[in-house]
Amino acid sequence: MNEHAHHCPSLEHAHGHLHGEGLARLLDLDAAMSGASWEEVTTWATQDAVGSPERIVDLGAGTGVGALTLARRFPAAEVVAVDRSPVMLDRLRAAARDQGLDGRVSPVHADLDAAWPAVGAADLVWASSFLHEVADPGALLEKVRAGLRAGGLLVVVEMDGLPRFLPDDPGIGRPGLEPRCHQALADAGWNAHPDWRPLLERTGFEVHGPHTVSTAAPQEPSATARYAQAWLSHMRPALQDRLAADDLAALDHLLTPDRPDALLHRQDLTFRASRTVWAARRSGREVRSS
Structure with a gap:
């Protein structure tokens, strides 16, 4: 769920325009809307975990949706939540405290493009909407593999596309406004x-998946409206020079x-989104250089 201002824009990250409290609010809204799908993601991804993990490391933890979900799923585990944004880590601390998990979730401030933090050996590493944000994913995966215990599990989660809310014809402007917005952002x-x-396989992982989890269940209208307002508001600056004038007017x-x-x-x-998940176990063979 990581924020985080890194490199390529994504829901959990900077979108090139999201920073600080605005991004944290968007992540919290997404967590509230996607709670059931996050439970499904964690259930599928960790079904083959060897025993109960003692230490979990969440990379690009953002406001903590992944770290807190994993802490609830594995009540005996210590969860280390790593992020480069102090704002995100402050929100994570508050959420952990509110859920009675502050004694088990430890925020760590680190820029993973610079150095691997001293988080100890892990049984499970979680990387949600984060791996594509780092400068050298291959180098980071080698560090992750080295930091996993034998048989340890890495879970990589990515959003398949940007979340959708509008009907095809919203009654304002031309039909198909939201798909045109998404295409413009995809082109960017x-x-x-x-x-x-x-x-993952070249780095020495045995990979299961990809597995896709969708969120399309009916949601409480006012909550959906608040998330749609926050999401489309954050999209709007990036669309300024990428949409036709009539589409910009309709969006405004x-x-x-x-x-x-x-x-x-x-x-x-209607809130619609989907995520793809890869579950990758550390194998015993040597890593081949890519």
Whole structure:
């Protein structure tokens, strides 16, 4: 769930425009909307874990959705949450305290592009919407593998695309506004990531997946509207020079709170998103250079 301002934009990260409290709020809204799917992600990804992990390391932990979900799933584990953003780590500390998990979740400030932190040997490493953010994913994976105990598990999660909310015809402007927004952002490199399986295998992992988890269940309308407002508001600056004028006008109309058909007042919004998961076990063979 990591924020985090790194390199390539993604939901959990900087999008080139999200920073500090604004991004933290967006991550918290996503966590509230995606709770059931996160439980499914962690259940599938950790089903083949050897025993109960003693130490879990969450890379690019953001506001803590992954770290806290894992702490609840494995009540005997110590969870180390690593992020480069002090704002994110402050939010994570508060969330852990509110959930009674502050004694088991340890925030660590580190820039993983610079150095691997002293987090000790891990049984499980979690990297959600984070691996594509680092400057050299291959080098980081080698460090992850070295930091895992024998038989340890690395879980990589990526968002398949940007979340969707609008009906195809929102009644403002031309139909298909949201797909055009997403295509413009995809052309700009938002949320771009590869299939990680080949690189994971070259690094010495035995890989299961990919496995896709979707979120498309009905949500409480006001919560969906708040998330849609926050998400499309953060998209808006990046779309300034990438959308036609009529589409920008339609988007601005939707984002203007005092209009009766604006996002915050609509009952026809549906949150739709999906994530892909790879579960990678540390094998005993030597790493081949890529």
